[in-house]
Amino acid sequence: MYDFKANTHKQITTFNGEDRNPVYNTDESAFFYLSEESGSFNVHKMNVVGGKSEKLTSFKKHPVRFLSGSNDGVLCFSYDGDLYTMRGGSAAQKVNISILADARNNKEQVYRITSGSGMSIASNGKEIAFVYRGEVFVTSVEGGVTKRITNTPEAETGVNFAPDGKKYFVLQ
Numbered sequence: 001m002y003d004f005k006a007n008t009h010k011q012i013t014t015f016n017g018e019d020r021n022p023v024y025n026t027d028e029s030a031f032f033y034l035s036e037e038s039g040s041f042n043v044h045k046m047n048v049v050g051g052k053s054e055k056l057t058s059f060k061k062h063p064v065r066f067l068s069g070s071n072d073g074v075l076c077f078s079y080d081g082d083l084y085t086m087r088g089g090s091a092a093q094k095v096n097i098s099i100l101a102d103a104r105n106n107k108e109q110v111y112r113i114t115s116g117s118g119m120s121i122a123s124n125g126k127e128i129a130f131v132y133r134g135e136v137f138v139t140s141v142e143g144g145v146t147k148r149i150t151n152t153p154e155a156e157t158g159v160n161f162a163p164d165g166k167k168y169f170v171l172q
Helices: none
Strands: 019-024 030-035 042-047 064-069 074-079 082-087 117-121 127-132 135-140 146-148 158-161 168-171
Touching (some): 042 064
Antiparallel strands (some): 158 168
């Protein structure tokens, strides 16, 4: 802790390992922080004058990351790709998050393709290239994603894979 008046530093935690991300409680009499003291990073609490730390979370498989706090005493952190909040001595609560896409900005288009021309199968038998609406597409035989390969002003009329199956030739 840094004392501005005395221009001095004071070490508060004494664990011979990593402690990080200190966040004061609302009255600044204590602070929360992440410590490896229990083997993996978990949230701990300690009085600002030092002393024994109080372990507030008991996660084991992955470390707790990115501890932050609000002005009204709510702590927030990440664990195993999820966000959690907790207040004071209460248990951590996982935050349910739903991400909604704005379809107006999504440039991906899905087409149901029932016909095409100029089809070619790669020598490994795992990919198919074909012409649809004058453009070349490549798709996996096992399903999955189909990618548009060309975007030209003139219509493509055919496509062939090279013998090694790694390249293709477009016929115009």
